[in-house]
Amino acid sequence: MPERGATVEFRDVTKRYADQIAVDRLSFTVPAGKICILVGPSGSGKTTSLKMVNRLIEPSAGAILIDGHDVTKEEPTQLRRRIGYVIQQVGLFPHQTIAENVATVPVLLGWTKQRIAARVVELLALVGLDPARYAPRYPAQLSGGERQRAGVARALAAEPPVMLMDEPFGAVDPIVRERLQSELLRIQRELGTTVLFVTHDIDEAIRLGDRVAMMRGGKLVQYAPPGELLAHPADDFVAQFVGSDRGLKRLALLTVGGAEIDATVGRSSVDPKAPVLAPSTTLRDALVRMLASESQIGVVLDGERYVGVLTLVKIGKMIRSDA
Amino acid sequence: MTEGEPLIRWDWIAGHLDEIGQRLVEHVELTVIAVGVGLAIAFGLALLIVRRPRLEGPVTSVTGTLYTIPSLALFVLLIPYTGLSVLTAEIGLVSYTLLILIRNIVSGIRGVPADAREAAIGMGYTPRQRLWRVEVPLATAAIIAGVRIATISTIGLVTVTALIGQGGFGYFILIGIQRAFSTELLVGAVCSVMLAILADGLLVLLQRRLTPWTMLG
Numbered sequence: 298m299p300e301r302g303a304t305v306e307f308r309d310v311t312k313r314y315a316d317q318i319a320v321d322r323l324s325f326t327v328p329a330g331k332i333c334i335l336v337g338p339s340g341s342g343k344t345t346s347l348k349m350v351n352r353l354i355e356p357s358a359g360a361i362l363i364d365g366h367d368v369t370k371e372e373p374t375q376l377r378r379r380i381g382y383v384i385q386q387v388g389l390f391p392h393q394t395i396a397e398n399v400a401t402v403p404v405l406l407g408w409t410k411q412r413i414a415a416r417v418v419e420l421l422a423l424v425g426l427d428p429a430r431y432a433p434r435y436p437a438q439l440s441g442g443e444r445q446r447a448g449v450a451r452a453l454a455a456e457p458p459v460m461l462m463d464e465p466f467g468a469v470d471p472i473v474r475e476r477l478q479s480e481l482l483r484i485q486r487e488l489g490t491t492v493l494f495v496t497h498d499i500d501e502a503i504r505l506g507d508r509v510a511m512m513r514g515g516k517l518v519q520y521a522p523p524g525e526l527l528a529h530p531a532d533d534f535v536a537q538f539v540g541s542d543r544g545l546k547r548l549a550l551l552t553v554g555g556a557e558i559d560a561t562v563g564r565s566s567v568d569p570k571a572p573v574l575a576p577s578t579t580l581r582d583a584l585v586r587m588l589a590s591e592s593q594i595g596v597v598l599d600g601e602r603y604v605g606v607l608t609l610v611k612i613g614k615m616i617r618s619d620a
Numbered sequence: 621m622t623e624g625e626p627l628i629r630w631d632w633i634a635g636h637l638d639e640i641g642q643r644l645v646e647h648v649e650l651t652v653i654a655v656g657v658g659l660a661i662a663f664g665l666a667l668l669i670v671r672r673p674r675l676e677g678p679v680t681s682v683t684g685t686l687y688t689i690p691s692l693a694l695f696v697l698l699i700p701y702t703g704l705s706v707l708t709a710e711i712g713l714v715s716y717t718l719l720i721l722i723r724n725i726v727s728g729i730r731g732v733p734a735d736a737r738e739a740a741i742g743m744g745y746t747p748r749q750r751l752w753r754v755e756v757p758l759a760t761a762a763i764i765a766g767v768r769i770a771t772i773s774t775i776g777l778v779t780v781t782a783l784i785g786q787g788g789f790g791y792f793i794l795i796g797i798q799r800a801f802s803t804e805l806l807v808g809a810v811c812s813v814m815l816a817i818l819a820d821g822l823l824v825l826l827q828r829r830l831t832p833w834t835m836l837g
Contacts (some may be wrong), residue, residue: 355803377744389754390741392757392833401743435833451743 302330302365302491303458305350307493310359311344312515319345321515322359327508329364329458330489332482334502337512338538343495346512347461350493359610363459365529374387378402381452381460381490385467387410394431395421402455420450423484436450442473453488462494466501478505496540499539501614503527511535524550544616553607556580556615559595559606568592574607575599584612630802640792640807647788647815651767654710655771658717662766665718666725667751676726683718691716692775709781716777717770724766728759729766761834764827768820776817779808789815 312320327333335343336444348354350361352373361368370375383417389398396417409556424446436444444463452460466474482505485492494500499611502509503523511519511526519531527547530536540546554576572586574595587595587609597604633640665683669676694712702708713758732755739751779790786796789811796805828835 324633352743353738374746377742382739382742382743384738386733388733388735388742390739390754390758391733392754392760392831405744405749433837437833445650510800557631591779 301458302489304329304362305333305372305459305491305493306362306365307346308360308362310346310349310356310361311317312342312354313357318350318515320588323512323515323517324359325465325510325517325520327491327493328489331411331507332485332492332505333508333510334504334506335493335495335510335512336497336499337518340499340514341512342515343497343510344463345511345515347463347493347495350459350461350490350521351377353383355510361449378405378455379457379459381457383448383452383460383465385447385464387436389444389447391436393435394432395426395434395436395439398447399434399451399454401451406455411599416454422445422488422563423453424450425480426450441469442477445469445477446480447551449484452491453484456470456488459491459493462492464495464497467496467498481505483552494597503539503550511538519556545581547585547616548612551589551615552576553580553583553595553597555605558607559611562606564603566598567596569595571596573598576604580615583607584608584609587612625749625802626803628806632803633807638806639809643791643808644790644811644815645788646779646786647775647812648715650706650781650786651771651774651789651819652710654713654774654778655717656765656775657710658721658770659767661714662718662725664724666729669722669726670729678788679722682718683722686715687719689715690778704785706786708784709778709786712771713753713774713777713781717774720769720773721763721766724762724769725759728766729755729763731762732758736760757831761827761831764830765824768823771819771823773810773817775819780810788812811812 307323307325310320310323310367311318312403313461322341322559323346325333335346345354349356350363350368354502355369390401396414399417399420400413403416408416417432418428418465426443428444431439431443431447433616436447437497439447445468448465452528466477469477481492494505503526504610506523509521509523509526510517510518511531513534519526519535521529525545526535526545527539527550530539536543553574568591569593570590570591571592574586574597575581576597576599583595587593587607595607597607623779665675665679669679689695691712694715698708698711702711736754736758737750740754745753778788779793781787782790782794789808792804792808792811794808796802796808
């Protein structure tokens with residue numbers, strides 16, 4: 298059954314400690330079914346903000362609403378059972394098998410044995426762990442990447458409308474991280490769960506986020522889709538954080554199909570050494586291939602159909618454009 | 621020892637199997653009650669310490685002081701109040717288990733990985749569920765390690781309670797010394813040692829059975 302995400306709204310949320318303000322009047326809304334990445338340097342308040350959603354930390358002022366309901370009005374343990382939670386160290390219970398770990402919240406909710414068993418098999422398959430092989434194992438018998446998959450399966454067990462992820466892929470190597478990121482996107486699109494995801498890695502934020510919340514010193518500096526963040530950083534801090542290569546990063550989000558293609562050039566007059574590009578190719582890949590070829594233009598083919606040519610000038614225009 | 625008497629008279633042993641069995645039951649009973657009651661008290665106190673670390677100092681100094689009282693002296697001090705009874709023996713035996721059991725339970729619970737604890741809270745365990753489903757299971761290996769030491773030392777101390785009319789195998793040792801009869805003395809001593817080794821072995825098996833995940837990789 299398809300699960301549906303919930304809207305998460307921060308409304309003037311502040312967290313004060315004795316000697317400092319960790320989160321300062323934070324306000325933003327994550328639409329249902331979207332991935333929102335909280336990104337910023339350490340001490341920016343992103344993890345504190347995340348933990349206020351499931352009340353591991355209580356806000357000093359303001360409100361967090363899930364589908365319009367104030368989380369502080371709910372009993373914390375009941376609330377947490379409806380919110381998936383994934384942490385960097387995974388936190389699988391070492392004394393339980395993977396099946397038992399994944400079944401944690403369904404057991405707390407009192408599901409029947411048959412329903413739990415079926416759900417565990419379904420979830421392990423969803424996160425790419427063969428149920429027959431992995432269900433009876435203990436966490437110590439899994440690799441880091443496999444453990445994080447099991448952690449995601451456990452967080453999704455009771456079909457939560459919201460999932461919180463605190464640097465979940467921070468401790469795995471880059472190759473495994475990239476695979477886990479792709480699978481998270483696939484799973485999230487499949488289930489429609491609303492995801493709040495904390496990272497300090499801007500590339501991860503741009504790759505995964507529907508929206509990126511850039512934080513600094515407890516304040517929200519910018520809240521925008523990744524493309525807009527790259528095209529129009531709100532200030533020097535954001536510009537510096539996204540990196541001087543933000544133009545290139547932005548090209549990775551754009552495709553040939555979205556660029557201006559010159560259809561006036563006939564197919565026959567195009568340099569035969571020009572690389573062939575599909576509309577779904579990212580502009581970053583297109584740029585690399587065009588620069589590497591001698592002709593410095595690209596031939597755009599939609600399947601077999603000739604569309605036109607893409608030039609370096611047009612790619613430069615995309616970097617500057619507001620699109 | 622009487623002249624010409626062999627070190628061990630096997631015929632005496634053969635003729636006293638019933639009594640040896642009866643002393644075995646007594647020895648085991650005294651030990652199980654002491655460790656069982658000790659574990660219950662220690663568990664309660666350990667949970668208090670985990671919740672309120674300020675209590676650790678006072679509890680440790682009281683149980684530590686109890687532990688330093690020589691066993692015979694403690695039994696003698698109790699006789700005016702509780703007489704030559706099982707109760708006198710158990711008060712002493714239980715007292716001696718507390719220090720080691722509390723220390724092991726506390727360190728076992730404190731040793732639960734922080735990430736497992738955070739995950740348990742984040743997924744909606746109540747504090748009680750977290751204690752019984754996560755913390756105590758993960759502390760089991762440390763707790764049983766404490767129970768092993770407490771059991772072995774209690775089996776040794778039970779022999780001393782022969783002096784206040786209890787004693788299990790200690791009875792044979794006491795009478796053996798009084799009568800200068802080496803066979804009875806040795807039966808008491810060897811049986812106590814074997815019981816301690818056996819009990820320790822059984823507890824090791826129990827620990828493996830209860831904590832299968834500790835034997836991986």
